[in-house]
Amino acid sequence: MKVRNAIVATVFCLFLLGPMTLWVAQTHWKLDLPSDLTAEDSTYLSGGYEEVDLLEHFSLKGFSAEKFQDDLNTTVENSIPYRAVILLQNAAMQRSAIAASNALFRFEAYPTFFGSEQIYLPASDALAKIPEHAKKSKTKSTEEFVDGLIATANANPDKQFYMVVADQSDTSNANPAAFLVSQRYSTDDCVKVLERAVAEASNVRLVSIRYDQPEEYYRDFYRSDHHWNGYGALRAYNALQEVAGLSNRRDNDAETVDFPGIITNGSYARKGLMLINESAREPQLDLTGIEATGPRIPPIVEPDGPSLIHDDAMGSVFDFYSTWYGSTNVTADLTVTNSTPTTDQKALIAMDSFGDAFHWLVAQDYRDSQCVLDLKNDNEGPETLQGRIDDSGADAIYFIGNPLAYARVTSTHPQYFDRP
Amino acid sequence: MVFSSSVFLFAFLPAFLAVYFLMPKRAAKNIVLLAFSLLFYAWGEPVYVWLMVFSIGFNWAFGFAISKSATPPLRKFLLVADLFLNLLILGFYKYQGFLAENVNRAIGEEFIAELNLALPIGISFFTLQAITYVVDVYRGQVKAQKNPLYLGMYIAMFPQLVAGPIVRYSDIEAEIDNRRATLAGFAQGLRLFCVGLGKKVLLANTAGTLADSLLPREAAEIGFVGCFSGVAAYTFQIYFDFSGYSDMAIGLGKMMGFDYPRNFNYPYTSKSATEFWRRWHMSLGGFFRDYVYIPLGGNRVSTPRFVLNTMIVWGLTGIWHGAAWNFVLWGLYWGVLILLEKFFIMKVLDRLPGFVSHIWCAVLFFFGWLLFAVTGLSNVAEWFCAMFGAYGFTGTSTLWELQSWSYVSLIPIFIVGSLPWAPWLRKKLQAWAEGDPRRAVMAAPAKGNEAVPPCQAELAAPAASPARARAVLAVNIAVDVALLAVLVLSAMSVVSSSYNPFIYFQF
Numbered sequence: 001m002k003v004r005n006a007i008v009a010t011v012f013c014l015f016l017l018g019p020m021t022l023w024v025a026q027t028h029w030k031l032d033l034p035s036d037l038t039a040e041d042s043t044y045l046s047g048g049y050e051e052v053d054l055l056e057h058f059s060l061k062g063f064s065a066e067k068f069q070d071d072l073n074t075t076v077e078n079s080i081p082y083r084a085v086i087l088l089q090n091a092a093m094q095r096s097a098i099a100a101s102n103a104l105f106r107f108e109a110y111p112t113f114f115g116s117e118q119i120y121l122p123a124s125d126a127l128a129k130i131p132e133h134a135k136k137s138k139t140k141s142t143e144e145f146v147d148g149l150i151a152t153a154n155a156n157p158d159k160q161f162y163m164v165v166a167d168q169s170d171t172s173n174a175n176p177a178a179f180l181v182s183q184r185y186s187t188d189d190c191v192k193v194l195e196r197a198v199a200e201a202s203n204v205r206l207v208s209i210r211y212d213q214p215e216e217y218y219r220d221f222y223r224s225d226h227h228w229n230g231y232g233a234l235r236a237y238n239a240l241q242e243v244a245g246l247s248n249r250r251d252n253d254a255e256t257v258d259f260p261g262i263i264t265n266g267s268y269a270r271k272g273l274m275l276i277n278e279s280a281r282e283p284q285l286d287l288t289g290i291e292a293t294g295p296r297i298p299p300i301v302e303p304d305g306p307s308l309i310h311d312d313a314m315g316s317v318f319d320f321y322s323t324w325y326g327s328t329n330v331t332a333d334l335t336v337t338n339s340t341p342t343t344d345q346k347a348l349i350a351m352d353s354f355g356d357a358f359h360w361l362v363a364q365d366y367r368d369s370q371c372v373l374d375l376k377n378d379n380e381g382p383e384t385l386q387g388r389i390d391d392s393g394a395d396a397i398y399f400i401g402n403p404l405a406y407a408r409v410t411s412t413h414p415q416y417f418d419r420p
Numbered sequence: 421m422v423f424s425s426s427v428f429l430f431a432f433l434p435a436f437l438a439v440y441f442l443m444p445k446r447a448a449k450n451i452v453l454l455a456f457s458l459l460f461y462a463w464g465e466p467v468y469v470w471l472m473v474f475s476i477g478f479n480w481a482f483g484f485a486i487s488k489s490a491t492p493p494l495r496k497f498l499l500v501a502d503l504f505l506n507l508l509i510l511g512f513y514k515y516q517g518f519l520a521e522n523v524n525r526a527i528g529e530e531f532i533a534e535l536n537l538a539l540p541i542g543i544s545f546f547t548l549q550a551i552t553y554v555v556d557v558y559r560g561q562v563k564a565q566k567n568p569l570y571l572g573m574y575i576a577m578f579p580q581l582v583a584g585p586i587v588r589y590s591d592i593e594a595e596i597d598n599r600r601a602t603l604a605g606f607a608q609g610l611r612l613f614c615v616g617l618g619k620k621v622l623l624a625n626t627a628g629t630l631a632d633s634l635l636p637r638e639a640a641e642i643g644f645v646g647c648f649s650g651v652a653a654y655t656f657q658i659y660f661d662f663s664g665y666s667d668m669a670i671g672l673g674k675m676m677g678f679d680y681p682r683n684f685n686y687p688y689t690s691k692s693a694t695e696f697w698r699r700w701h702m703s704l705g706g707f708f709r710d711y712v713y714i715p716l717g718g719n720r721v722s723t724p725r726f727v728l729n730t731m732i733v734w735g736l737t738g739i740w741h742g743a744a745w746n747f748v749l750w751g752l753y754w755g756v757l758i759l760l761e762k763f764f765i766m767k768v769l770d771r772l773p774g775f776v777s778h779i780w781c782a783v784l785f786f787f788g789w790l791l792f793a794v795t796g797l798s799n800v801a802e803w804f805c806a807m808f809g810a811y812g813f814t815g816t817s818t819l820w821e822l823q824s825w826s827y828v829s830l831i832p833i834f835i836v837g838s839l840p841w842a843p844w845l846r847k848k849l850q851a852w853a854e855g856d857p858r859r860a861v862m863a864a865p866a867k868g869n870e871a872v873p874p875c876q877a878e879l880a881a882p883a884a885s886p887a888r889a890r891a892v893l894a895v896n897i898a899v900d901v902a903l904l905a906v907l908v909l910s911a912m913s914v915v916s917s918s919y920n921p922f923i924y925f926q927f
Contacts (some may be wrong), residue, residue: 005607008900012610013437015907019430046919064466069427076426080915090916093909094626100829107820114826115629130821180820273919 019079026079039078044318045087045270050074091273095120108176118272119177124214126223127268127276128169131178132185132404139185142193142403144410148417149399152385153201155419159389160396161201162244163194164236165208166354167217168226168402169268173210174217190403207240224276225266226402227321230283233357248342248364255284264320280320285360289339325356334371336363343367348394350385351401351409358400370394384418421463422582423668424621424914432460440676446597450573453676460578461541468540471509476572478505479550480565483557487564499558503551510547513537518743542581544740548707550575553589555711562590570596579672583665585683585703592678599677609674611875611903616667618906621913623837624660627653630827635793639806642822643815647806649824654793655786656834659688662701670872681706682872686840691777692769693757693784704740708733731755741792746800750791757784842875849877853892855884875899 025031026038035041039049052074057067080086094113102110109119109128117130132138153161169175171187178184187210197204209232211217220232228236234252241248263277317323342365349359350372363369370392389397399406409416421428436456443449462469482502489495511519520532553574556562565571574596580587634642634650642650666683673680687699697705716729731752738751761769769777790807794800805811814822876896883889 002603004897004900005603008607008904009603009610011904012614012907013434015904015911016430016434016437019426020434063462066464066466069463072431073425073427076430077915077918079430080426083915086912086915087919090912097829098826101826104828105819105825107825109820110826111823114626115633177820180818182816182818182821273916 018081019076022081023075023079037081039083041082042084042087045084045273047270047318049078051078087273088275091116095274107180109180112272112274116272118268118274120272120274121176121214123176124218124223125276126214126218127272127274128175128177129226129268130170131175131181132170133181133183135183135185135189138404138407139189139193141407141410142190143196145406146193146197148385148410149197149204150201151419152389152417153197153204155386156389157203159203159394160244161197161204162240162396162398163197163204163206163406164240164354164358164398164400165191165194165206165406166228166232166236166400166402167208167210168354168404169217169221170226171403172217173212174214176214185403185407187403190406194406205240205243207236207243209236209239222264222266222321223278224264224269224274225319225321226268227266228354228357229281229321230285230325230357233354233361234283234285237358237361246342246365250286250288250364252285252361252364253283254286257282257284259320262317262320264317266319266321270318280317280324282324286364287360290336290360290363291339292334292336322353322356325360334359336360336369336371338363338365338367338369341365341367345395346370346393347396347398348372348388348392349398349400350388351399352405354402354405355398355400358398362398366396383413383415384420385416386419421460423665424617424625424910426914426918429911429914432456437675441601446599449676450570450596453578454569454573454576457573457576457578457581461576461581464541465538468538471513471540471543472546472576473572475506475509475546475550476568476575478502479554479575480568480571483554483564483571484566486554486558495558499554502554506547506551506554510543513540513543515739515743542583545584545586546575546581548586548704549588551711552586552707556588556590562593565589565596577673579669579678580666580680583662583669584701585666585669585680586707587680587703588707591681595678601675601677605677606675608874608876609671609676611900612671612674612872613668614671614903614907614910615875616664616669616671617910619660619664619667619837621664621910622906623834624657624664625913625917626830627657627660627827627834630824631657631793633823639799639802639815640811641815642806642817643811643813644806644809645814645819645824646817646822647803649822649827651786651790651793651803651807653824653827655688655789656838658789658792659684659838660834667872686838688782688785688838689778689840690781690785691774692761692766692781693754694761694766696781696785697754697758704737708737712736727759730759734758744795745797746791746795749797749800750788753788753791843873846873846877849892849895850879853877853879853883853888854881855888856881875903 022033022037026033039051043049052071054068054071054075056062057065057071059068062068062071077083091113095111098110098114108123109121111130112118112120112127119128119130120126121128149161149163153159165187167174167187171185171190172178173186173188178186187208191206191208191210194206198206209220211220220235221228231253237252240246259280259282262280264280265275265277269275336359345366347362347366347369349355349362349369355371359369359371370388372388385397388394421432423429436452439456440449440452443452458469458472461472479502482498482505486495486498486502489498516532516537517534520534523532524530524534553562553565553571557564565574574587574589574592577587631650631653634646635654637646637650639647663684670680670682681703683701683703685699685702687696690696690699713729713733716732717725718729719726721729734751734755735748736751737754738747738749741747741750769780787804790803791800794803802810806815813819819825876899877892879889879892883892
């Protein structure tokens, strides 16, 4: 009994002391620890980690302001070894329990862990988001967007306005969970509201490729990310050309770019704590004569291919879409120029990260394209759409985003459609 | 700070244990315990630590003054003054908003300003602990503590500060100066700590995910399935949460050599409301019995007075749990049930098969938690109607989106976790190993107020054979391995609960 008590007590104490020992080893003994034992371990999953100096707020004042407590909390979190494995395994255990429950019900989708908003679709081996609720409020705010757009379009009759709606999983009919919820807000609902703008302003066009089947959807969208891939963007662009009467003769789908040895995971994998590890394949766009300038130039214009944000031990790469098409800087304000455009016009492209893949295609038609990425994070540019139009001298204005982005504009930018 | 947090498990607790056990003398250990307790208390709300220090100071002073006073009226005056001050502080911080809201609503204008005070952590617990000290000093049941630091250690002691059990000064009076921390006690305490951590993190938090998603919603939205599963999830959540926290507190106490009283004894196995309250939050029931009910006259009074005393106690029990009418109603609900059982129902229950009594009690605590968990009396009424199908099977939602179905595989685990199979198996094992067939047959769930049993099978007599002794050893080793696995799994869950992907990557 005595020996057993001693062993149990020792194991218990060593377990509790582990993170503190690792922290001391790293910060005081300056040991170069393997990344599995440091905060770096889970950065590919969480997107980064906050480095803190524990002594900075080690004072009565720091304690009273609860800053020291926050710092210590962060330090402990950063010192948990194998954090990524812990996070993924804990979610996997919960998912096993959920899958066991689902054996009785046979639903086509279930949460990736208890309380998760991400769902796993076993038939497609893909992740999606729980379909959006609050149909009424989203319809109303999208109507406000339409009102503003109609007013702006009518005030600028010499300019063309385009709306491109991406069929993101939380509003798509291709998400099997779409028919498992009540009061859902769908891409169809959004498009129905946006159609009023087309009816009431002759210079407004609308494009939306909508999907009904998961197989079709996951050809054009990543299986673990909310974004479309290059094929999804290209399909929408081809539809846009038809609607807009553009005549771009570039061959954007002549070749497929493969990324051997790279498996990717996207935002759903990160938030759902479930790795899908899909292979990346993208269409090779014809970017002859196209250059981009801005706070962060996307790697697509670099001849050597993409620069990856993380190549961890498991071989997973998060946010491949952003890395490849380039919106890692969420408030990027890019200028894309084209030395061989099909028109001599300028374009303004705004809304959300679905535009990342799209603006390389739109830029093929224009001499100069101003890209505002991402509108919901844009706090620096002109505050009104008219201001943006005047500032850029754009002849064509593109909104490219998912249905929720259209519903969000007037709440994040209440003044967006104000007229001078 | 809470026990189920990374900073407690991996910084506070190891630092405390290291410093505490490095201290050679009892006095130094007491001071270390006080210092860490105040640090623990100040962690989330630094400013309120002064309230704690004030409470320690005046309770020590009043206790000391009462013990030195030989004049009964003066002693009584000092006691009343101390109680008044304790209850004033508790009332101000906990009930000011409730009082203001109700008075202002009654007179139709803002007569009392609502101060929106943050509730000092553990104030309901440490106030009652302080009261037991001063009252027991007044009654002459304990000696006044001369050292204010030691009294401070008792009032602020971090293991039971936040969620009990309510430890009376008399429970640990001797241990303040003369306790022995042994390896066996330390190991027993940490085993109990692992059990409690597992209950809190693995069971309560999981059940809580469902309860938290359903309880704030309207009955019409979620229908029978949502309301039923919301209350059922809360039923498990509150038991595992509260009893888990108590187990951790008792375990931490044991590691230092303190023997705290047991707080939960498998309440969901009760056969009546009366039994339920002998098994649920036993230290609170004991407090109200000894410091309110008996001073009011107990049951040695006329029937109308007995009924009044009972309802006063249960009204106070209700409002102690929270400043809202829900809690008052919940307390009175139990008071009425206990009276009904005493005068009428118990006679019937005693004649019925045991399973009927279990179902009776399960229905009682289930609807009791409905009153407790759902905020707003009109919401409670709607939820009650939903339980009987007023809003259909799933309300305006679908079965899938309620998510209750995803917890189905955990129901057996929750039920097994609420039952006393572990002590039952342990007694069976001990009886078998000792070759005592009579005890093996009679082995049954423990009842009544007793110390928390150890997590290991300990033989009181020599084993009947070496093979049986080896079997007990193997089971004990397996239990230790399982408990350490629970510790690891709980830690994984604690780490995961803090996962918060950078917003930068969310788009």
